Amino acid sequence: MGEDSAVGGVAPRISQGIEVYGGTDGAVSWSGVELTADVMRELAAGPWAERVGDLDASRDLVTELRSLATTDMETQFISTLLESEPEPLPWQVGEALAEVLLENWHGALWVWDGARDRRTRKASLPGADLVGLCVADGSARLLFGEVKSSSQAASPPGVMTGSDGMIEQLKRLAGKDDHLTLMKWLRSRCLTAEHKAAYHTAAGRWVKSRGADIQLFGCLVRDTVPEPKDLSDRAAVLAKTVVEPMHALLTAWYLPVAMKTWPKHVGVLDVG
Template identity: 75%
Template sequence: MGEDNAVDGGVPRISDGIEVYTGADGAVTWSGVELTVDVMRELQAPWAERAGDLTANRDIVTELRSLATTDMETTFIGTLLAAEPEPKDWQYGEALAEVLLEHWHGAVWLWDGARDRRTRKASLPGADLVGLCVADGSATLLFGEVKSSSEVKSPPKVVTGSPDGMIEQLKRLTQVNDHMTLLKWLRHRCRTEEHISAYQTAARRFIHSSGKDFRLFGCLVRDTAPLSTDLSGPAAELAKTVVEPMHALLTAWYLPIAKATWPTYATSGVGDDG
């Protein structure tokens, strides 16, 4: 744990959280990690960047402003910026999961999902997580789902519900139905020779195993007290479907910050577009 991204430099080092429970059932492992206040401080900048694609957005805004030649046009750009919706708390949950998987599990994201938002209520089809898992000099495809929840019930409905609970979604990701779409999406976003090489290594493993050799991640982001029942039962259910060489990892991250305040917390003190 704690290894930086092996392909593109990764995010700043983040102190380890506190692993409060762990378990395994066949090809499925699960763990609960409590994130301390100190860890959350270190996460703040990369979390906000991932959720809002801040650097790219800042460049686009600067370019748009440079195109304005009158006060009226400048005012219109201000209106555009004011009308842009802020990411939702569940989008911050997804962004946090991406940052943590990148830091602790060798995940490589070839694209920031914030760039794919096309509407105010954007929720893109397919897997929440599509990337590569790079470790020990090799790469595998990475597919996954992220759920955020404040529900007191353990496990929360977002994990066990049907048809859109995390476990049911992960089961569907073990099937071939959407794999070609995800493979194409990922390949189109390879921008460097290093990424292309890693993608081809992962795709080769996937093909040689007839679509079975990949990593499946299920991430639960919580603002509640840690309970092993959040994942132990769901993991046993998923283990009925996931078999080697496929491997699945379920992780619950427990935050000391209320879910409703995640957007405010992540962006507080982080520079905006000015």
């Protein structure tokens, strides 16, 4: 097995959005990207909905439950439950979109669907929003990140600032306090030979750099007009903490549909 195949294949491609601003400050880069109507149609046709609802697992569950129903009343019971399943919340849909776009455009490799870890549909799991591997140039690095969704008119929106804002969360991820916990979570979910090889490569880089060689992603999902101030000033703050060999990418994706409609836009409830 060559090095490239050992650290993961190429993800299915989604058409690129339109980059409307960007910049670099040391080891931190940032960009604002408009998602066109064509890109939105591609996403809604499959990968976005799949990531929101873990549809393969949902279909398997529904098929199994229906096979266990032996009477009309039991079948109706299952159908009623499916019809009453609540929509995911907009922030969950935004998080799933970030995962899909990072996979397609920035070399992210997800070894597990986070939707499977939710105990309830509306649960917010503790820890980093994004935990995976970043695959590029025949190698892999640990990937940690945060996702925020906002329709607030202010630039930057409140989710980017303050002690609970994205930048402070990324600064904490740049430290080493939570790395072992996140790596333990990730390692236990690397179930294929490909994922195990990629994890081994990434963990080796982490050890050799004494915890510094990682990739951070900060993702802002918006339904507003693109505004460079959403990221530029915040990137300058983050650049004081993130230095080589660590890297961070801040990305704002601007959607042409209102945030409150995102769950309906992906239609994740149709599991057959």
